[in-house]
Amino acid sequence: MCTPNVALPADSADPMAACSQFTHYDLHLLAQSSPESPLRVVALVDYDSFYAQYEAVRLGLPASQPLAVRQWNAIIALNYPAKQHGLKRGISVDEARRLCPGITIQHIPTWREGDDQWRYREDVLDHLTTDKASLDPYRHMSRKTIQLVRDLFPASPDPIIERASVDEFYLDLSTQVYRTLLDRFPDITSDTISTQKLPLPAVKNPLNWQMDRVMNPPERGDHGESPDWDDVALSVGADIVRNIREHIKQRLRLTTSAGVSHNKLLAKVASRMQKPAGQTVIRTKSIGSVLSALKATSLPGLGRQLGQKAVQGLGSDNIFDLLQVPLATMITQLGSEQGHRVYAAIRGADRGAVVPRCQVQSLLSAKTFVPPVASLQQASKWLRIFAADLEARLHDLDVSSDFPRRPKTIAVHHHVRGRFGPTRSKQAPIALQTMINQDTLFDLSYALLTALTADGESWPCQSISVSLLNMDSRAPEKGRITSFFAPSAVHSSQRRRRSSSGPEINVENERKKKMRSSIEHLEPTEMSDTSSISVVDGRGTSSGVLTSPSLPWRESQYECPLCNGSVEPEDVLEHLDWHVAEQIQHQENEPKR
Secondary structure: OOOOOOOOOOOOOOHHHHEEEEEHHHHHHHHOOOOOOOOOOEEEEEEOOHHHHHHHHHHOOOOOOOEEEEEOOEEEEEOHHHHOOOOOOOOEHHHHHHHOOOOEEEEOOEEEOOOOOOEOOOOHHHHOOOEEEOOHHHHHHHHHHHHHHHHHOOOOOOOEEEEEEOOEEEEEOHHHHHHHHHHHOHHHOOOOOOOOEEEOOOOOOOOOOOOOEEEOOOOOOOOOOOOOHHHHHHHHHHHHHHHHHHHHHHHHOOOEEEEEEOOHHHHHHHHOOOOOOOEEEEOHHHHHHHHOOOEHHHOOOOOOHHHHHHHHHHOOOEHHHHOOOOHHHHHHHHOHHHHHHHHHHOOOOOOOOOOOOOOOOEEEEEEEEEEEEOOHHHHHHHHHHHHHHHHHHHHHHHHHHOOOEEEEEEEEEEEOOOOOOOEEEEEEEOOOOOOOOHHHHHHHHHHHHHHHHOOOOOOOEEEEEEEEEEEEEOOOOOOOOOOOOOHHHHOOOOOOOOHHHOOOOOHHHHHHHOOOOOOOOOOHHHOEEEOOOOOOOOOOOOOOOOOOOOOOOOOOOEEOOOOOOEEOHHHHHHHHHHHHHHHHHHHHHOOOO
């Protein structure tokens, strides 16, 4: 039974009408950032056309100037002014210039054989076969963003940030929202965790959402009933996200869009609804109406094989139609696990936790060579590039996960005839006392490649890669909750930087401070040979949210315009490098006429 213990709304004549549908236990779960809490607040912040926007700012161009980012002859990113001219990712540079004669086209930076740093190069097109595309400046900006967001929060409780890709990140704001609710509504505190209903919050109706796009139930708007705690929690979270986005814009000169809702799936959907530079909130009451207007294959996790399987098996891609399909039918058509997953997703249910990217277990740096490298000496120059690349990406993981990651194993893979030919690999453990930097990574990989190529004919070689495997981490002990997110904390410039995050890395200056360290002596018995190693680059009802298992899905896969394959975001540049090498090799093998 609800016993109101805060001031009732002025228009409430019946005390029972002031009862919330939420309980003290729901508040307790909110304080714990539990995915089980119906009051949970999750946001996705997404840069607007990140690569293109970054290059426009770097070049000092006005926001209205169309700009494309190229890798060799392919357009891999566009800003919004360029998209307004009908340009699409994957078109050729010539086609981009035909459609938009005044466009600025910037090539991404590259590593080059013999160099120990990436650069923007005017002669990059003369070195298609010897340069390796680099994401380092974009990763660096991504790291700066995560550090900036962390610095906007008090030291305790720690913000929960999951970097979904180089240009977007999730925030679980539940604990910060809970602390703010306690500050604004001190009477909701309880000595016991009970299932007793909370009173409705004493707030004005409608809530002030400022400039956000708020998804409301159809034909009802935001009037006619008092807001419940889920709406108040989302309103607090939306304020926090709006503040974060403004700081990113002011300090980094880049705009973002955001979605705010009660789980990751809904936050992702919301983030796409008001681009560029907008923010959308999906309320509990509007989940059904919002999702029923979408296609199932537009939802995170349903855009590829599972989504197509669902469409073929269930006869429709429209969520409105699929909502009429019983769970039993979905299980029959898709199997138990996938049937439950689709059934939950189209209802906006997702219990997946927002977690630092501690699940990354491997990193890969690779290069396809045309013409093939001819000797160990020539290959060693690329091992140095791989080492610098991997070191920067390890720092990248440290920042995104808020505690250090350490690989236990290093492996070298040698492809005599390219990625589709036979592969010889060797791996070795990395001693615990080894200081991991680009020097030690080079020494370890060079020792492995030397031993590997002694086993048989190895040169010329068309592709080499180095991977770091079996990532280990140790999370720091959490401090007690002693403060909460507040505007005064956002404006503090005195915040102490987290020692676990490490310094900002600028690859072009890092070599000035490099230190050599001892490496583990590699005896033949310590190495393991493998004929093949699989290396993965780490990198609707409207009444409420359905209880469901967490939905495992990867963000923003890239569809290659050349082979129509699905490529993970971190693998895109190396994948396109391989296409260039394949094309050049094909041209060289054609009989001359």
